[in-house]
């Protein structure tokens with residue numbers, strides 16, 4: 001395989017273990033091939049004296065054998081590309097929330113401008129036999145922009161979030177341009193079979209694409225491959241983290257503090273896709289319906305701050321605070337608070353201890369590409385006395401994790417019933433489910449994900465260049 005070039009909105013330094021799953025998974029192949037990781041520096045440069053800001057500056061640094069190259073963005077570009085289009089249009093629509101999308105016409109121009117800037121800055125850094133792997137919804141048009149500059153290398157794309165059905169996608173002004181751009185890749189990877197099916201239906205219905213062989217499509221005058229590559233966890237790394245001192249300390253503390261209770265845990269970025277209000281209503285319903293759970297079950301909900309400069313996030317914060325207050329006010333006792341809610345980030349090294357001390361995890365998004373918390377919770381469990389995963393059927397993980405208790409998070413009553421069942425599940429059944437879930441996670445870990453995507457990408461056909469249809 002040639003040199004690996006990874007492109008994503010933000011970078012993680014592959015030398016730092018705190019960087020997490022994706023960086024760790026990519027780091028071996030980046031290091032082995034002397035690879036390049038390219039993206040936004042995280043820096044916003046203001047225009048001097050209120051004038052037009054200049055071209056984003058390129059920074060290149062060497063991290064061992066891996067080169068890290070980043071560009072700065074102007075305030076205007078950042079706001080339109082990142083806040084406006086990526087997180088104000090694509091994130092809500094791809095999570096089926098048309099009601100939250102802000103289709104301000106100005107954003108798409110900024111989105112396109114930044115993708116062009118990335119293409120211009122990346123192009124001179126490329127070598128002829130590079131394999132380019134682009135990540136996530138911020139960068140859908142990048143392959144088209146690179147092709148327009150003459151790039152002929154293999155380019156693959158992985159969408160970390162869901163892809164909705166064609167009629168929802170079609171609500172995006174310019175959806176045809178966006179989906180054409182997606183078809184400029186040689187390989188497009190999705191988290192689940194459901195997302196892949198939505199893509200295939202879209203290109204068949206809207207672009208009259210034809211299947212040339214299973215997984216290979218002729219669309220917009222070129223051939224591309226599409227497949228489901230569910231992202232996995234670095235199981236060994238997460239297990240090690242579970243047994244390391246910080247997690248062990250956290251585990252002991254939680255067990256000591258809650259020795260008379262059964263803990264339930266939720267760990268999410270504070271995002272409207274994660275179904276947090278619905279989860280709290282289901283928990284409240286359980287306390288109402290099953291009075292014996294009062295004084296026994298405590299829900300620890302971590303909601304780590306996220307994208308606070310995007311307006312839709314303020315409402316959810318307010319709703320959560322008032323729900324937690326009401327549950328604690330109505331059900332709490334002098335020596336028992338039903339919900340411990342934290343709007344804060346917990347150190348990664350401590351999370352496995354919290355997972356392991358919990359009898360039940362509530363992972364109940366309304367939509368989620370995969371959801372790694374579900375996988376982390378399973379890996380952190382003690383196989384002799386494991387906890388139970390209550391998982392939304394609308395998380396990509398539900399296609400793989402069939403031995404979890406699958407719920408419809410919109411159905412508060414049924415979810416409350418499932419939480420109750422999870423709290424009372426006999427040890428033998430918990431062990432059996434945990435064993436099967438672990439088998440799946442080990443078979444489909446992050447290395448499997450990385451290898452299978454790159455293997456498929458390196459086998460794709462040579463490309464056509466110049467895509468005049470990409471011009472808006």
Ligand code: GDG
Nearest residue numbers: 160231268269304344345346347348368369370371372373
């Ligand atoms: C996107 C897609 C897809 C959470 N709170 C804290 C914390 N976390 C960590 C978790 C986990 C990660 O963040 C969250 O991953 P998810 O997969 O649940 O969700 P997104 O952030 O929305 O990620 C998603 C994923 O990409 C990968 O492809 O699965 O569907 O939306 O690792 O542990 N970490 C720390 N403190 C916290 O408070 N340290």
